[in-house]
Amino acid sequence: MLSRTAENLYWIGRYMERAETVARLMEVGSRISLLPSSQGYRSDWQSLLQAIGSYDAFAKKYGDPVQRNIESHLFFDRDNPSSICSCIYMARENARIVRTALTSQVWDAINSAFQEMRDLERTPRSELDLSRLTEWTMRHSAQLRGSIEGTQLRSDGYDFLNIGYFLERADSTARLLDVKYYVLLPRIDFVGSGLDNYQWMTLLRAMSSHRAFHWAYGGEITAEKIAHFLILNPNCPRSLLACASELLFHMDRLGRQYDRASSARTEARSVLARLVETSTDDIFEEGLHEFLTGFISQIASLSGRIHESYLSGDLT
Amino acid sequence: MTVYFNEMYNDGQVRVPYRQLEEWMNNMPAELRQMKQAQAEDLFRRIGITFAVYGEGGDPDRLIPFDMFPRVFTSAEWARLERGVKQRARALNAFLVDVYGRGEIIRAGRIPAKLVYQNAAFEKAVVGIKPSKGVYSHIVGVDLVRTGPDEFFVLEDNCRTPSGVSYMLENREIMMRMFPALFRENRIQPVDSYPDLLRRTLASVAPEKCQGEPTVVILTPGHFNSAYYEHSFLADLMGVELVEGPDLFVQGEFVYMRTTEGPKRVDVIYRRIDDAFIDPLCFRPDSMLGIPGLMDVYRSGGVSICSAPGAGVADDKAVYTFVPEMVRFYLGEEPILNNVPTWQCAKSDDLKYVLDHLAELVVKEVHGSGGYGMLVGPKSTAAQVAAFRERIIADPGNYIAQPTLALSTTPTFVEEGIAPRHVDLRPYCLVGERVELVPGGLTRVALTEGSLVVNSSQGGGVKDTWVLAE
Numbered sequence: 001m002l003s004r005t006a007e008n009l010y011w012i013g014r015y016m017e018r019a020e021t022v023a024r025l026m027e028v029g030s031r032i033s034l035l036p037s038s039q040g041y042r043s044d045w046q047s048l049l050q051a052i053g054s055y056d057a058f059a060k061k062y063g064d065p066v067q068r069n070i071e072s073h074l075f076f077d078r079d080n081p082s083s084i085c086s087c088i089y090m091a092r093e094n095a096r097i098v099r100t101a102l103t104s105q106v107w108d109a110i111n112s113a114f115q116e117m118r119d120l121e122r123t124p125r126s127e128l129d130l131s132r133l134t135e136w137t138m139r140h141s142a143q144l145r146g147s148i149e150g151t152q153l154r155s156d157g158y159d160f161l162n163i164g165y166f167l168e169r170a171d172s173t174a175r176l177l178d179v180k181y182y183v184l185l186p187r188i189d190f191v192g193s194g195l196d197n198y199q200w201m202t203l204l205r206a207m208s209s210h211r212a213f214h215w216a217y218g219g220e221i222t223a224e225k226i227a228h229f230l231i232l233n234p235n236c237p238r239s240l241l242a243c244a245s246e247l248l249f250h251m252d253r254l255g256r257q258y259d260r261a262s263s264a265r266t267e268a269r270s271v272l273a274r275l276v277e278t279s280t281d282d283i284f285e286e287g288l289h290e291f292l293t294g295f296i297s298q299i300a301s302l303s304g305r306i307h308e309s310y311l312s313g314d315l316t
Numbered sequence: 317m318t319v320y321f322n323e324m325y326n327d328g329q330v331r332v333p334y335r336q337l338e339e340w341m342n343n344m345p346a347e348l349r350q351m352k353q354a355q356a357e358d359l360f361r362r363i364g365i366t367f368a369v370y371g372e373g374g375d376p377d378r379l380i381p382f383d384m385f386p387r388v389f390t391s392a393e394w395a396r397l398e399r400g401v402k403q404r405a406r407a408l409n410a411f412l413v414d415v416y417g418r419g420e421i422i423r424a425g426r427i428p429a430k431l432v433y434q435n436a437a438f439e440k441a442v443v444g445i446k447p448s449k450g451v452y453s454h455i456v457g458v459d460l461v462r463t464g465p466d467e468f469f470v471l472e473d474n475c476r477t478p479s480g481v482s483y484m485l486e487n488r489e490i491m492m493r494m495f496p497a498l499f500r501e502n503r504i505q506p507v508d509s510y511p512d513l514l515r516r517t518l519a520s521v522a523p524e525k526c527q528g529e530p531t532v533v534i535l536t537p538g539h540f541n542s543a544y545y546e547h548s549f550l551a552d553l554m555g556v557e558l559v560e561g562p563d564l565f566v567q568g569e570f571v572y573m574r575t576t577e578g579p580k581r582v583d584v585i586y587r588r589i590d591d592a593f594i595d596p597l598c599f600r601p602d603s604m605l606g607i608p609g610l611m612d613v614y615r616s617g618g619v620s621i622c623s624a625p626g627a628g629v630a631d632d633k634a635v636y637t638f639v640p641e642m643v644r645f646y647l648g649e650e651p652i653l654n655n656v657p658t659w660q661c662a663k664s665d666d667l668k669y670v671l672d673h674l675a676e677l678v679v680k681e682v683h684g685s686g687g688y689g690m691l692v693g694p695k696s697t698a699a700q701v702a703a704f705r706e707r708i709i710a711d712p713g714n715y716i717a718q719p720t721l722a723l724s725t726t727p728t729f730v731e732e733g734i735a736p737r738h739v740d741l742r743p744y745c746l747v748g749e750r751v752e753l754v755p756g757g758l759t760r761v762a763l764t765e766g767s768l769v770v771n772s773s774q775g776g777g778v779k780d781t782w783v784l785a786e
Contacts, residue, residue, distance in 0.1 A: 003574040004563050097539045100552035115361075156576060258577045313563070313574020 001101070003313035006160045008098040010311065012091050012110070013164020016144055019087035021172035023137035025052065026074050028176070028206040030130050032199065033067065045070050048179060054080060068125070075133050076121060084137050088117050103151040106144065113140040138208075156257055159250040163306060166250070170243035171299050176203065177230055178292045200226050207238050227288060228280045240295060244272040247302070254310070262309035267302050274298075321464050321724040322736050323387065333388040333784055336502050340495075341385070341727070341734060349384075349729060352494055356382055359490050381777035382487065384494070387726045387739060387759040391505075394783040397460070397468065397743065398753050400652035403643060405456040405745040408475055408630045410646035412452035416443050416626060421645050427638045432629065436683065439591060439626030441598055445615060447624040448521040449749055454586075454622040455481075455514070456745040460653070462724040469656045469721060471740065473639065475631040476623050477588050480758045480778075481744050482546040485510060485553075487780040488756070503785040507756035510744070511553035514586075517748035522583045523617045525569075530583035532556045533573060535564070537589050537605045547588050561589075566609035569618045584620045585610075591625045633682045633716050634660060657719060661712040670717040671708065674701050677717040679708065692768055694720050723768055726779070728761055738762045740770050741781065755783035 029048045045065040049055035054073070057080060062069040077083045092114040099107055120128065120136070145165075152158050200221050204210035207230070216235065217225045231240045251265040283291045324334040344352075360379050389397070414420050415432050416439075422429045432438060457478025459471040488507055492499055515532060522530035536547040538560050551558035563573050564582065572579035587594060593603040598611035613619045629635060637658050640651040659666035659677075670677060675698075679691040691704040708715050725736035743757035759779040760770035770776040 001576050002557050002559060002563055003576055004560065005557075006576045093539070096544075097548075099548045100558060160576075254576075260577075310576045313576075313579065 001156050001160075003311050005098050005101050006156070007307075007311040008094040009101060009157050009160040010164040010306070011094045012098075013161045013166075014168040015087040015091035015094070016110075016141055017165050017168035017172070018082060019084045019091070019137055020141040021168070021176070022052075022074055022082060022084050022087070023134040023141075024206040024208075025176070025179075026071070026130060026134050028179075028202055029070065030067070031202045031205065049073075052082065052175065052179075054082060067130075071130055071133065072125075084133075085117055085121065088113055088140075101157045103147070103153070105147040105151045109140070109144040109147045113144065116140070156254060159254050159257075160310070162250045163247060166243045166246040167299060167303055167306070169238060170240055170247070171296060173207070173230060173238050173240055173243065174292045174295050174299070176206065177227075178289060178296075204229075209236060209238065212236065223288075224280045224284070227283060231283065232275060232278065232280065241272070241275045244268070244275055248272050262305075264302065264305040264309040267305045271298050271302060318722045320722050320736070320738070321462065321467075323462070323724050323726045323739075326465070333390045333393075333782075336498075337386070337388070340498060346733070352384060353729070356384060356490055356494060359493070360486070380483065380772050381763060382490070383728050383737075383761055383763070383777050383779045384491070385727050385729055385734070386491065386498075386780045386782050387741075388782045388784065390784055391786045394755055396652065398755075400468070401456075401458050401460075401743050401745050401753055402751045403647065403649060403652055404458055404470065404473065404639060405453070405747050405751060407639065407642040407646050408456060408473060409451055409453055409747055411642045412475075412624075412627060412630050413446060413450050414646070415629065416445065416452075421642065424645065426641050426645050427635075431634055431638075435629050435632055435635065437626075437628035437632050439629070441611065442624070442626040445624075448523050448617075448620050451521055451747050452624040452627040453630060454517055454521065454747050456747060457742050458653075458745065460741045460743070461721055462739075462741070463722050464724075468653055470639070470653050471656060472633065472636060473631045474742075475627045476590070478742065478744065479543045479546055479588075480742060480760075481510065482549045483778045484744070484756055484758045484781065485549075487758075487778055491780045502782070505755040505783045505785050507754045510754045511550060513746055513752050513754065514550070515554040515556065517746040517750075517752065518584045518586055518620075518622055520748035520750070521620050521622065523620050525617055526583040531581060532584040532586065533559045533564075533582050535559055535561070535585050535587040535589055535594075537561075537593070541588075543588065561603075561605045561607055564607045564610075566607060566613055569613060569616055571607065571610060571613050571619045582619060584622060586622045591628060594621070594625065633658075633680060634662070656721060659717045661708055661715040661717065666717075667708075667712050670715075671705060674705055676720060678720050679704060679715055679717045682714055682716060692720065695766070695768065720768070726759075726761070728763070728777075728779075730763070730765075735765070737765070738768050738770065739779070756781045 025048060029045055033045060045067070046055060049058050049065065049070070058065070058070070058073050061077075061079065062073060073080055073083065075084045078086055078089070080086060092110050095102060095107060095110045116136075120133075148158070148161060152161070200223070201210060204213050204226070209229075213221075213226070213229055216229065216233065229236050229239065233239050234241050234245065236242060248265070248268045251262070251268050255261065255265050324331060324337070330338050357379060360382060411421065415422070419429075419432075421427050422432060453475035455478060457474035457480070459474065460468050461471055462468050484507060518532045519530045532554070533556055534547055534551045534554075536544060536558055538544065541547070548558050557573065559573055564571055565574070565579075566572075567579070571582045571585070573582050589605050592600045594606040595608060595610040596603045596606050597608045599606070610619070610621075611625070614621055614625070637655065637660065640655055643649055643651040659670050661667045661670055670679065674691075675693045675696075677693045679693070681689040691700065693701060696704075723738040723740065726739050727734050728737040730737070739759050739761045741757050741759050743753060746752040759781045760772070761777050761779055762768060762770045762775070763777045764775050767775065772778070
């Protein structure tokens with residue numbers, strides 16, 4: 001397969017997963033803003049924007065973080081490269097380039113998301129509430145995911161799509177978790193308070209896994225249980241460990257298909273090994289924020305390796 | 317008042333190839349027609365056939381209008397067209413091999429040397445190169461118009477990279493999906509072997525250095541190009557990679573593509589990029605679309621480029637006049653298809669005639685395409701004619717003129733129902749080890765009443781083109 005084709009597939013995965021993450025983030029934000037807090041509604045949104053690194057761009061264009069502007073920024077704004085519209089547009093552009101590597105159902109799923117998105121852009125904003133926008137995004141994301149699973153040939157292209165998805169998902173779970181811990185809860189004495197628990201619940205909801213959490217753990221919500229669920233539990237589809245093992249699974253498949261070793265695969269193996277050997281005690285001892293920061297930079301380095309090993313077209 | 321030949325009705329009778337369609341047409345109520353039209357449009361948009369018009373901006377995903385009323389040829393009509401088109405494709409290739417070789421046709425005084433050697437499309441960089449199997453132009457698109465039951469004229473040849481073949485294939489696909497009964501009642505020759513024939517043609521001209529199964533790729537300028545859909549469509553149907561310039565690189569005496577498994581050698585490049593852009597070291601140094609060093613590999617026989625660089629000199633509008641001469645000179649045959657009589661404004665006698673009869677002629681730029689920069693005398697106002705006259709006088713060598721042809725019409729679905737509209741035809745002739753032509757082509761239709769301009773950029777549409785079996 002052409003390296004560029006592999007790269008386009010990889011970015012389809014990344015952009016679609018990113019769109020979904022932003023939708024989840026919008027849900028977290030709106031739920032949290034409904035909660036009475038000492039800091040007030042305004043700074044919560046601000047923290048969220050800071051967490052995804054888009055606060056400066058937002059403040060420059062819109063000024064105060066009013067919810068309507070935040071919705072515009074996160075959903076519609078094509079100037080914001082991480083807005084849902086930008087992500088869907090980019091995913092569709094990448095798909096258009098590699099039409100021949102996708103089944104018609106997969107193309108249809110991406111293309112119809114794009115066409116509907118253009119209708120949404122023309123719809124008066126008064127008719128669009130936040131939950132409609134986030135649900136719309138999740139629905140299309142799921143449709144695409146379903147068509148990939150249901151129809152896409154299990155060749156190397158399928159692996160590159162998935163590598164894009166799981167790399168992005170690993171990164172975003174780590175970031176969402178970090179938002180909660182570091183940005184939303186700046187003072188240590190909030191830990192274990194009612195506010196703390198409410199925020200954890202919101203986070204779980206945003207990951208569509210708050211019921212799953214209760215089934216898996218039961219009892220009180222504690223920071224340790226949640227950290228375990230989102231970092232180390234292999235059954236949670238968004239946990240760092242689940243993402244890391246999916247990444248390795250697909251790189252192992254590539255290794256077998258191409259019959260060669262790659263530095264990307266070696267690195268994916270060590271990311272997974274580190275998670276497997278860790279316990280929640282270790283994580284809290286190191287500091288959750290420090291652990292997550294370390295993980296995020298490992299993921300960044302892994303994406304560099306993937307580029308070198310498969311997407312540049314040079315043999316390594 | 318010009319009388320136009322109607323391909324369906326002649327002397328108050330329905331012509332043979334259209335007999336079955338009359339009933340179909342009469343049994344189609346307006347609602348059904350609208351429903352089918354909407355369905356066709358939806359299919360086109362879903363599969364993503366859209367085109368962008370250069371320099372017009374606007375919606376990059378515009379649909380080319382599709383008319384559901386097919387255009388039909390009998391097998392006898394087609395047999396003659398086929399012989400004529402193949403003959404022309406052979407002559408054009410013989411001409412190219414000759415002018416980049418010894419130039420016999422020029423020595424024999426059959427074509428002026430200046431017209432060839434000083435032509436902007438004459439590529440000095442390929443003089444002396446004989447491409448694999450002696451083929452320069454592997455896909456020849458011949459633009460034909462009809463003016464009577466047996467009168468066909470060639471408007472122009474396209475020897476570089478004629479586009480539109482994806483419409484030929486998709487129009488058929490959509491018609492078969494929407495009107496399967498029509499295909500049961502009429503015996504229509506299939507066109508879907510085209511991608512296989514194209515792949516075989518390209519593989520047949522692999523360089524001698526290539527051992528085993530040749531690797532063929534399509535080289536596209538990228539997804540912003542208006543014909544990108546066609547590039548990816550053909551790549552998909554042929555099962556070959558669709559590459560962009562940066563995906564290829566030259567090392568030693570070969571060209572390679574970057575793949576996830578490392579470099580892979582490429583033997584045949586079907587390029588959809590102009591000569592000027594394919595190698596910045598040989599042609600335009602500012603080209604970002606090409607592959608540095610490609611021409612060196614080509615010269616040393618490491619790769620085949622289709623069409624071969626330099627092929628453009630054969631479809632130049634001034635050289636066009638001499639194609640019948642080429643047929644006689646190289647093949648020793650009489651041309652089966654006629655040229656349209658053409659006046660060269662560069663010649664003073666011709667220029668005088670053209671300026672005197674401007675209001676009845678069609679005037680074109682020698683290097684223009686897409687229906688731009690042309691004057692259709694009878695359809696223009698006095699002011700437009702006068703303005704064009706100034707342009708011709710300023711640079712006569714840049715213009716040729718032809719009589720306004722009475723283009724045939726075929727029934728076409730329009731707002732008010734069914735009405736005759738003018739059409740042309742582009743069959744795609746494949747030249748490799750063998751010369752092949754699938755029974756069909758692209759029929760373009762001028763959807764505006766009375767218009768003779770069929771270009772999609774100027775309100776033209778497309779139709780499915782049928783050739784009936786015997």
